[in-house]
Amino acid sequence: MAPKNQARDNREARERLRLYQARQGLHDRQRRRRKRDDLVGVGVLVLVAALATGSQLAFAGSRAEDAPAASASSTATPTPSASATAGNTGTVPSKAIADGATWTGTLTLNKDVRLGIELDGKAAPQAASVEIDLIRKQFYEGTTCHRLADSADFRFLQCGSANGDGTGDAGFQYGPLENVPSDGRYAEGTLAIARGASPYSQSTQFFIVYGDTTLDGSTGGYTVVGKVTSGLDDLERKITSKGIASAGSDGTGAPKVATTITGATIREQD
Structure with a gap:
């Protein structure tokens, strides 16, 4: 044995x-x-090529102004591609891992942006336990930060998808939502958990709020799992200030500076 x-x-x-x-x-x-x-x-x-001639008249009346305009409003929320679920799926790390304690550590991006982080095991015990477990197992190392929002009142960097493009998980999804701001305001430095349509679609993705942000709370909001305690200046100077490579209809997109999580540590605060 x-x-x-x-x-x-x-x-x-x-x-x-x-x-x-x-x-x-x-x-x-x-x-x-x-x-x-x-x-x-x-x-x-x-x-399409075969039908092109016959279709020209059919679309002659379409106008550009009839199409919906792209928007960078707060309705564009930091969510991964995940199916809605009615409850936990897969084997979710135990809620007891966080032990109701404060946990501190680091998150390193591109080897030279070092963020100090703090997880709140009392206010968000399930989410904190999941993050602690994933960090301990080195799940995040080598994954990317695939989505950036950089408009006024809407500033976050989303990270942690298994496939690096907003898809995939670690074999589980979980809920419920915890420690959600009642006013939809996520202060600079907030660490929150991204999700899909269901409150039970949280998994590995999270977002870093690098400027005060308002998000649509009509579907329940987002779990605040902790905060960034240092390094936001470096994050903005080296990554977020460089902008978005190609914005989608919601005004967000991949950051121009390709961003990879190159290290993560966590430990219970003494």
């Missing part, structure tokens, strides 16, 4: 391997889906 510490290390190693394999599996599925969509796209282009 293996010594206690060795047995624990073996379990943690197996869990890290499982998380890595889950990310790889999701990545492979995404690649196959893109290949399939490319093939479908070729077929559609051929069909």
